[in-house]
Amino acid sequence: MKKNVLMTRSVLFFIVICLIFAGCSKSDEEDKIKGTITTVVGLQLNAPDEKAVFHNYISDNPEGDMKGIEEYNNYLKQTYAAYLTDDTFVQYMMTNELVIFHDSANNFNYQLKVNNVVVEQNEVTPTNYDFTVDLDFFNKDGEKTAIELKGIAIMRDDKIAKISYIGDKKVLRSLVSGGLTE
Numbered sequence: 660m661k662k663n664v665l666m667t668r669s670v671l672f673f674i675v676i677c678l679i680f681a682g683c684s685k686s687d688e689e690d691k692i693k694g695t696i697t698t699v700v701g702l703q704l705n706a707p708d709e710k711a712v713f714h715n716y717i718s719d720n721p722e723g724d725m726k727g728i729e730e731y732n733n734y735l736k737q738t739y740a741a742y743l744t745d746d747t748f749v750q751y752m753m754t755n756e757l758v759i760f761h762d763s764a765n766n767f768n769y770q771l772k773v774n775n776v777v778v779e780q781n782e783v784t785p786t787n788y789d790f791t792v793d794l795d796f797f798n799k800d801g802e803k804t805a806i807e808l809k810g811i812a813i814m815r816d817d818k819i820a821k822i823s824y825i826g827d828k829k830v831l832r833s834l835v836s837g838g839l840t841e
Contacts, residue, residue, distance in 0.1 A: 688817070692788065693778040696812045699819060700792055704808075705759055706771045710734055711761035742802050744818045759835060767837045768799040771806075781811075789814045796839050804839055806830060 702711075709715055711734070716727035732752070739757055740748050751757045764771055774793045780785035792808045811824035812819050824831055833839050 662737070667709070682774060686816075689709045689780065692780075692800050692814055692817060694821060695742050695814075695817065696778045696788055696790055696822070699739070699812075699822060700776050700790065701773050703740060703757065703822075704771050704773050704792060704794055706760040707764040710763055711738075712759045712765045713758070713762065714765075742819055744820045747820050749816075763835050770797040770840075771795070772797070778812075782831075786814050798839070806839075 683761075686835075704713040713731055715820075716731040717724050718727060719830045735752055735757060736748075740753070743751065755762070760771060772795045774795060776790055776792050778788050778790045781789055788811065789812050790812065792810065794806050794808065795802045796806050798804075807826075808821060808824050808830070812823075830839065
């Protein structure tokens with residue numbers, strides 16, 4: 660009898676310990692995913708970053724251009740590849756989606772500064788994560804405007820398979836085509 664009680668307590672203790680560790684690992688995985696999304700959003704929206712602007716790698720010497728292109732591609736790989744699935748990295752690199760805000764901010768002389776990113780797992784589709792970014796837009800005269808962008812990231816194996824900024828399309832178009840318009 661005493662042996663059965665001791666065995667039952669041991670089994671219950673083991674189950675409780677397993678549940679605690681399972682809960683912690685789930686929480687750690689969530690934190691890692693949220694950190695990945697927050698990192699990529701920061702890399703994309705803290706703009707312009709001189710290292711992310713393609714024309715900074717190009718010189719007047721055509722031979723230097725090939726070296727510059729290689730350096731630029733290495734920068735993109737070192738900066739983004741760890742956070743994105745392989746297919747997504749290649750696609751975003753080829754379509755300029757990784758650095759579109761850097762190019763626009765550089766070309767139109769404005770700055771973006773990320774203040775906060777809030778990431779929440781989508782309740783309906785657990786591989787999707789909704790996020791909200793609070794950032795400041797500084798025009799060429801240094802005047803600041805607060806912006807809120809919303810987005811969604813689709814995760815595969817703890818990496819981003821797709822990231823999209825959604826919500827106020829007017830703001831997004833303005834940022835890509837010359838800065839905020841009132």
